[in-house]
Amino acid sequence: xxxxxxxxxxxxxxxxxxxxxxxxxxxxxxxxxxxxxxxxxxxxxxxxxxxxxxxxxxxxxxxxxxxxxxxxxxxxxxxxxxxxxxxxxxxxxxxxxxxxxxxxxxxxxxxxxxxxxxxxxxxxxxxxxxxxxxxxxxxxxxxxxxxxxxxxxxxxxxxxxxxxxxxxxxxxxxxxxxxxxxxxxxxxxxxxxxxxxxxxxxxxxxxxxxxxxxxxxxxxxxxxxxxxxxxxxxxxxxxxxxx
Numbered sequence: 001x002x003x004x005x006x007x008x009x010x011x012x013x014x015x016x017x018x019x020x021x022x023x024x025x026x027x028x029x030x031x032x033x034x035x036x037x038x039x040x041x042x043x044x045x046x047x048x049x050x051x052x053x054x055x056x057x058x059x060x061x062x063x064x065x066x067x068x069x070x071x072x073x074x075x076x077x078x079x080x081x082x083x084x085x086x087x088x089x090x091x092x093x094x095x096x097x098x099x100x101x102x103x104x105x106x107x108x109x110x111x112x113x114x115x116x117x118x119x120x121x122x123x124x125x126x127x128x129x130x131x132x133x134x135x136x137x138x139x140x141x142x143x144x145x146x147x148x149x150x151x152x153x154x155x156x157x158x159x160x161x162x163x164x165x166x167x168x169x170x171x172x173x174x175x176x177x178x179x180x181x182x183x184x185x186x187x188x189x190x191x192x193x194x195x196x197x198x199x200x201x202x203x204x205x206x207x208x209x210x211x212x213x214x215x216x217x218x219x220x221x222x223x224x225x226x227x228x229x230x231x232x233x234x235x236x237x238x239x240x241x242x243x
Contacts, residue, residue, distance in 0.1 A: 004035040005219045008069035008077040009211075010062065013044040018156070021192050022080060022211075029212040034219045037074065041065040045081060048151040049124040052131070055083060062086035063093055067239065070094040075222035078214045082185040083128060091233040095241060097221040098228070101210035102129070104217045105183050106138045112206045113180030115143045117173025119166055121186045122151050129185045144177035146170070148189055155188050163193060170203045182207045 009026040011019060023038055030036040043061035045054060062085045069077045076097040079085050084100030091098050109116050118133070120126050126145060133139055146169035150162050166189050173179040182205055184190040190199060191209040200207045235241060 002033075004033060005076070005222050006035045006037060006074045007215050007218045007222070008037055008039045008072070008074035009215060010039045010041050010065045010069065010077060010079040012041040012046065012058070012061075012080065014046050018046070022187070025187075025191055025211050026080075026215065029215045033223075034216070036215060037072075039065050039069045039072070039074075039077070041079075045083060045085065046153055048153055049122065050083070050128060051124070052128070055085060055128070059086040059089055063090055063239075066090040066094050066098060070096050076218035078218050080211075081187060082132070082210045084132060088233075091228045092236040093239040095227060097218055097226060099214045099218040099221065101187070101214045102132050102185060103136055104214040105185070105208045105210055106133065106136055106141070108208050108213055108217070109181040109183060109206075110138075110141070112208070114141065115178055115180045116141045116183050117144045117146070117170065117177060117179030117181070118142055118183045118185050119146050119148055119169055119173075119189060121155070121189070122147055122149070124151075125186060132185075143179050144173045146173060148186070152186070152188055155193070159193060162189070166190070166194065167199065167202055170199065170207075174203050174205055180205055184209060187211055 027036050041061050043058040078099050082102040084102045087100035120129050148162050148165045150158050155162050170182050187210040196207045196209045
């Protein structure tokens with residue numbers, strides 16, 4: 001029997017029920033050819049209003065988790081969340097493919113349409129997600145941004161309102177702004193609470209979510225034996241490759 005491709009999904013600290021919701025969605029993307037495993041990160045982005053400071057402060061814990069994933073024999077790794085935490089740094093610290101959810105969503109979107117509508121949690125999330133889209137050179141693809149109106153830890157207590165806002169704003173992005181693809185840059189909106197297939201039926205365009213898409217893409221990179229270029233991501237002297 002052929003060996004499965006092993007993809008590590010990195011999850012930070014969350015309340016128990018919130019952790020399980022995310023873990024269950026990630027594990028649901030396993031197949032006969034893909035094994036999905038969970039790697040715990042000893043930090044969290046589960047805050048009311050992250051800033052660029054929080055993104056930098058959690059990086060060491062994520063780098064450590066990426067290195068543990070490689071040491072445990074995983075073939076590729078994906079961090080939870082569309083902030084793509086420590087993805088750029090980790091590519092200089094490990095040899096397995098590291099796939100950022102936001103980057104995966106943006107690049108897959110380019111093969112499904114040219115005009116993207118993006119939904120985020122709050123105005124603080126908007127600042128961070130705009131930075132990420134700019135970093136990946138995709139700003140010109142974005143035709144509209146919408147805010148679902150709740151900070152991440154407040155979504156579960158306001159779930160129905162948040163989801164109603166999300167669906168309404170997704171339709172507005174399609175009907176008013178001409179979006180051809182919807183990107184939920186905040187996975188608690190979708191797919192943790194909204195089935196992306198159902199949402200695509202509601203809004204009439206593809207919806208690319210940030211858990212299954214990067215997991216399956218990571219598995220493809222690993223199965224094709226593709227690795228990040230050391231010309232672009234030179235190996236860090238602080239984390240030399242094992243002999």
